Amino acid sequence: GAPWGSSAWHCSLSASCECEFWPDLTGLECDLALRLVGQPLARQLVVRGLREFVQDPDPAKPLVLSFHGWTGTGKTFLSSLLVQHLFRTGLQTAYVHRFSPLVHFPHAEHLEQYKDDLRSWIQGNLTRCSRSLFLFDEMDDLHPGLIDVILPFLGSSWVVFGTNYRKAIFVFISNTGAEQINRIALDLWRARRDREEVGLQDLEPAILEAVSKNPQSGFWKSGIIEQHLIDIFVPFLPLKRHHVKQCVVNEMASQGLLPRPEVVDGVADSFSYFPKEEKIFSSTGCKTVASRIPFFL
Ligand SMILES: Nc1ncnc2c1ncn2[C@@H]1O[C@H](COP(=O)(O)OP(=O)(O)OP(=O)(O)O)[C@@H](O)[C@H]1O
């Protein structure tokens, strides 16, 4: 907005500045129910966590979410739907900061520089807008040791210059824990139970263990884990063939195409499934659905 706009004026004076933060959680819930396939647990955890957080005028700490799961299961997809429903200008907002290690922190030898840059970037943006959202995608590619510079912003004590840093939202996304989640889903399938019977209480310990023990995880030896600063671990379950079909139907509908059964089946059959014997879960989730459809039209 214009610098003399009432919101900018308000923001320059007040720590309770809400910037473009305009959460529409009912809209988010509906959108997720319609578009996020096969992840009811992730959907519930995210919506419930956000609802509690945004209703609290004076939260005790920032909201810290960590998404875990196999490739193509909807982690990045969910994060972008979230942004669209939290900020008035959606993905255009200047108050969402998305980091991707290979793009923003590609050279291990510049670690110290990256640390300084990241710390001041976060501090500067939180001073500008306490309702900022910081998204760290592909955490597994992040150099361990970098993420701890944001530690002071995640706890409960960080109030500086009268700015309430505790209103910020941090989202981490990684594949760490995916094998463990898949294993639990497979065990359920082998026990002839529905994969959606699984609850966070079954998955969280497995994710936590993977995150703390995997040297490839960006959280390796991180104080974020040791100090229990993650509020919600959000597991993404591996997707089955019928979920892939649902993704194809959704994608075709969004392109204004009539989802004919032979196209839907053709695309779903073109994916590979694991484990080798039973072929239950899609090896790449719903990733590349959109680019495969034209070959079957
Ligand atoms: N659960 C899902 N429901 C609907 N569409 C999905 C789902 N999962 C993946 N997709 C589709 O596949 C695309 C890729 O998914 P996404 O980028 O979210 O995967 P990811 O979980 O972030 O994988 P990676 O770990 O490889 O980054 C999405 O843009 C979306 O079109």
Ligand SMILES: [Mg+2]
């Ligand atoms: Mg992703």
